[in-house]
Amino acid sequence: MRALLDPYWFLVSDWFAIFLARKGSRLEDTLGMATIVSTGTIGRVVDATQSFTPIFVGASAAPVLAACLLFWMIRREVSYSGK
Secondary structure (H helix, E strand, C coil): CHHHHHHHHHHHHHHHHHHHHHCCCCHHHHHHHHHHHHHHHHHHHHHHHCCCHHHHHHHHHHHHHHHHHHHHHHHHCCCCCCC
8 A cells, every 4th residue: 555655645745845946935934834823823722712622623624624625626627727
């Protein structure tokens, strides 16, 4: 199974940095801002609910929603060119 999945992880991990470099953005800047925003969001949710349960539910639902979005994009043949 790993032999089937490794090429996809290569595309995600290595080509994303190349994509950002072509756009003139640095990977460190993008991930740093995402970390700041996610930490602030988690803090606000925990303060409002006094529980980490919404964070765990959201983290569990994220891969399922991402897979659904991916399948929807593949079915619609969404491309980067917008055609």
